[in-house]
Amino acid sequence: MAAIGRLSQKLLKSVTLTQTRQLSAAVAAHGEQAAKTWKILSFVVALPGVAVCMLNMYLRAQQHQHEQPEFVPYSHLRIRSKRFPWGDGTKSLFHNPHVNALPDGYEHHE
Amino acid sequence: MAHQAHAYHMVDPSPWPLTGAIAALLMTSGLAIWFHFHSTTLMTLGLILLLLTMYQWWRDIIREGTFQGHHTPPVQKGLRYGMILFITSEVFFFLGFFWAFYHSSLAPTPELGGCWPPTGITPLDPFEVPLLNTAVLLASGVTVTWAHHSIMEGERKQAIQSLALTILLGLYFTALQAMEYYEAPFTIADGVYGSTFFVATGFHGLHVIIGSTFLAVCLLRQIQYHFTSEHHFGFEAAAWYWHFVDVVWLFLYVSIYWWGS
Numbered sequence: 342m343a344a345i346g347r348l349s350q351k352l353l354k355s356v357t358l359t360q361t362r363q364l365s366a367a368v369a370a371h372g373e374q375a376a377k378t379w380k381i382l383s384f385v386v387a388l389p390g391v392a393v394c395m396l397n398m399y400l401r402a403q404q405h406q407h408e409q410p411e412f413v414p415y416s417h418l419r420i421r422s423k424r425f426p427w428g429d430g431t432k433s434l435f436h437n438p439h440v441n442a443l444p445d446g447y448e449h450h451e
Numbered sequence: 452m453a454h455q456a457h458a459y460h461m462v463d464p465s466p467w468p469l470t471g472a473i474a475a476l477l478m479t480s481g482l483a484i485w486f487h488f489h490s491t492t493l494m495t496l497g498l499i500l501l502l503l504t505m506y507q508w509w510r511d512i513i514r515e516g517t518f519q520g521h522h523t524p525p526v527q528k529g530l531r532y533g534m535i536l537f538i539t540s541e542v543f544f545f546l547g548f549f550w551a552f553y554h555s556s557l558a559p560t561p562e563l564g565g566c567w568p569p570t571g572i573t574p575l576d577p578f579e580v581p582l583l584n585t586a587v588l589l590a591s592g593v594t595v596t597w598a599h600h601s602i603m604e605g606e607r608k609q610a611i612q613s614l615a616l617t618i619l620l621g622l623y624f625t626a627l628q629a630m631e632y633y634e635a636p637f638t639i640a641d642g643v644y645g646s647t648f649f650v651a652t653g654f655h656g657l658h659v660i661i662g663s664t665f666l667a668v669c670l671l672r673q674i675q676y677h678f679t680s681e682h683h684f685g686f687e688a689a690a691w692y693w694h695f696v697d698v699v700w701l702f703l704y705v706s707i708y709w710w711g712s
Binding site for chain 2: 375376378380383386387388390393394397398402416417421423426435437440
């Protein structure tokens, strides 16, 4: 019970601390040093954030290799009311034979 | 020599509005011809005319503003209003597609299995590429702000670096999305899920490409000394457009990728 109180106090403190830090950063960004501030934000926050997400992706992709989803001939999917205006008209623009089945099923490529 | 007794810009007669309208006509009717009669000639003609119109019209505006001094403060104010109104119209454009998405997903019909995502649809994991895309666009918002302040402070080299970085991030987003489109286990023809997903994200992707192109033009202009620390509205317009593209993505991510999965 007391632990929850202490945890919520810590959270509140860290939130207000972040807000104060953000406020002072905004103030600094208003002056002549603004370009420097945003340069720092770019290389310390923005780009590392992108790098973290790239790492996350790499690790997740290693966990599951591409399985082909099971084919069930649902009538509400793979709709072909009118042929596509390219090729034989049965394949979508970004057709991927490995994961996109045609209305009759997967093409026999593998 | 003739002088004007006001600060406004009385634009010289120009053929580009007419060629632009003709291009629009050729592209739309060309699209219909392509769909029904399998000929791409008319549409291609319209596309070429559109590209020529855009290049020449905007080249003329740059001549009038940067080189001939017609963009006085009141004229610039008008241009600002114009860009804001245009972006507002784009907001309404996307609002329609979000309406379509929520209409279909909040009350999924029995034909779909009464659930969302519909039966048989494996949605993309929102914490893989879509999350990376979010980080990329947010980062580009930071770098474009760095670019703006660099221009305002006369930091030429930094402005070029930050603007180039922003464009690279935009291109990275586009490449990632293209890959996602190819790897997706569902297509645009997969019922209303496919339609709402690809139309909404597809138009967004098109706007990312447009925004990146706009920024690239600004980069070329910055390199050629078109912008001053006080007057750089072309860049500001590009930055506003870029932030708009970023915000649309955030809504797409939360609605379609995350809530809709």
